[in-house]
Amino acid sequence: MAERFATWRAGGTGSPELEWVEDLLSLLPARPDILELGCGGAAEPTLRMASRGRLTGVDISEEQLRRARERCPGATFVHADMTTVQFDPASFDAVVSLYAFNHIPRADLPKLIKCIVGWLRPDGYLLATFGMSGAEGIEDNWLGVPMFFASYSSAENTAFLAETGLGVARDEVSVIVEPGTGEARFQWILARKP
Ligand SMILES: C[S@@+](CC[C@H](N)C(=O)[O-])C[C@H]1O[C@@H](n2cnc3c(N)ncnc32)[C@H](O)[C@@H]1O
Structure with missing residues (x-):
């Protein structure tokens, strides 16, 4: 369904993604x-x-x-499950995840955030979108395939991020309009490792 997803994604409106990415990049060292x-x-x-x-x-x-x-020949791409992939400690200035954490089982997400904190250098940033429905389950037909979704509430997302020691710099809800399915809310969080 990758082709269908790309077309569907391009037809959406209201995602503040580039503004948040630019905000993140302005806080990071060169390259x-x-x-x-x-x-x-x-x-x-x-x-x-x-x-x-x-x-x-x-x-x-x-x-x-x-x-x-x-599309992006200059980057390195790794085929892996983000809940089990491993990286060396303190190897990234930023970890970013957009519209993907809402596909991670609820039991795994706080553990994943702890791993991310380990992969970040001091003064590194996490930028991520979180689902906020508080539900978990499979939608039978999402762009033609069964799709797993899971989320905590926005208050729970903010709380377990704070528990990891990350300092939340921005925490906002945005509403995007998805083709065919209408409005969807995501919580955007930018957080810094001390
Ligand atoms: C809704 S798409 C968003 C893709 C991209 N971030 C974007 O904004 O267009 C979610 C992506 O997360 C990937 N994904 C879902 N579960 C994953 C997991 N456990 N580990 C790694 N990737 C996963 C899917 O394959 C998919 O490419």
Whole structure:
């Protein structure tokens, strides 16, 4: 469904992704090392980050990675499950995940955030979108396939981020309009490792 997803994504409106990515990039050193989790087929935010730093993208879908490598030849792409992938401690200036954490089982997300904190250098940043429905389950037909979704509430997302020791710099809810499915809310968080 990667092709359908790319067309569907391009038809959406209201995503503040490039504004948040620019905000992040303004806080990072020159040519930062950036890890993107659930990078998909390299949409505009991925291209923007890869043009300004050394980007490593991780995705569980081989087809999305094939597309990402084609669109973004300068970056490194890794086929892996973000809940089990491993990186050296303190190897990134930023970890970014856009519209992907809402596909991670609730039991795994706080553990993943703890790993991310370990992969970040001091003064490194996490930029991520979180689902906020508080639900978990499979939607039978999402762009033609069964799709797993899971989220905490926005208050829970903020709380477990704070518990990891990250300092939350921005925490805002944005409403995007998705083609066919209408309005969807995501919580955007930019947080700094002390
Ligand atoms: C809704 S798409 C968003 C893709 C991209 N970030 C974007 O904004 O277009 C979610 C992506 O997360 C990936 N994904 C889902 N679960 C994953 C996991 N456990 N590990 C790595 N990638 C995962 C999917 O393959 C998909 O490419």
